[in-house]
Amino acid sequence: MQRIYFHRDSKRGITETLDWLMGEVKELAEALKTDNKKAVEDEFADVIAWLASLANVTNIDLEKATVNKYKNKCPKCGQSPCQCTF
Amino acid sequence: MQRIYFHRDSKRGITETLDWLMGEVKELAEALKTDNKKAVEDEFADVIAWLASLANVTNIDLEKATVNKYKNKCPKCGQSPCQCTF
Numbered sequence: 001m002q003r004i005y006f007h008r009d010s011k012r013g014i015t016e017t018l019d020w021l022m023g024e025v026k027e028l029a030e031a032l033k034t035d036n037k038k039a040v041e042d043e044f045a046d047v048i049a050w051l052a053s054l055a056n057v058t059n060i061d062l063e064k065a066t067v068n069k070y071k072n073k074c075p076k077c078g079q080s081p082c083q084c085t086f
Numbered sequence: 087m088q089r090i091y092f093h094r095d096s097k098r099g100i101t102e103t104l105d106w107l108m109g110e111v112k113e114l115a116e117a118l119k120t121d122n123k124k125a126v127e128d129e130f131a132d133v134i135a136w137l138a139s140l141a142n143v144t145n146i147d148l149e150k151a152t153v154n155k156y157k158n159k160c161p162k163c164g165q166s167p168c169q170c171t172f
Contacts, residue, residue, distance in 0.1 A: 001156065003158075003166060004156070004158070004159060004168050005160070005167070005168055007167050008167075008168055008170070018114075018115055018118065022111060025107065025111055029108075032100060032104065032144065040146060041151035041155070044137070044146055044151045044152070045151045045152040045154070045155035045156060047137060048137070048148065048151075048152045049152070049155075049156055051130070051133060051134070054114075054130075055130055058118060058126060060123075060127055060130055062134065064127075065127035065130045065131045065134075066130070066131040066134045066135070068131070069127070069128055069132070069135075070087065070090070070131060070135055072090070074091070080090045081089065081090055081091070081092075081093050081094075082091055082094055084094070
């Protein structure tokens with residue numbers, strides 16, 4: 001994602017990239033109301049793509065951030081499977 | 087994520103999982119207004135975690151969906167780096 005989009009993302013900036021991400025989450029919500037699996041898959045891919053773009057412009061390593069917080073267990077209860085009750 | 091959370095996600099259902107995801111995107115937006123890099127990283131991780139949960143309950147392979155759409159190039163212009171002008 002960084003190789004494909006960083007030059008564009010860096011020009012766009014954080015606020016506008018965040019707006020795009022929120023738009024894609026809404027499109028995913030709309031797609032989930034349908035039975036079109038391909039459309040749902042595409043919208044999931046778009047959300048990931050824009051989340052990766054946002055991580056790039058904010059200089060965050062998305063994979064590292066995720067692994068750091070979710071080290072194969074729930075960060076709240078420390079268990080896998082998670083045993084939280086909420 | 088599936089191993090940690092699927093038993094809970096499957097009980098929660100699509101609509102409520104989507105609500106959680108949207109809540110996490112808003113928390114990420116709030117964190118980005120601060121200079122707290124650790125908080126931003128944690129919120130990115132939470133968005134990924136809830137997106138993965140949503141993919142699990144909707145029976146979508148998130149990685150496959152993303153690779154299918156973004157095969158190392160922009161799906162709109164077919165180039166890498168992307169040459170789209172919007």
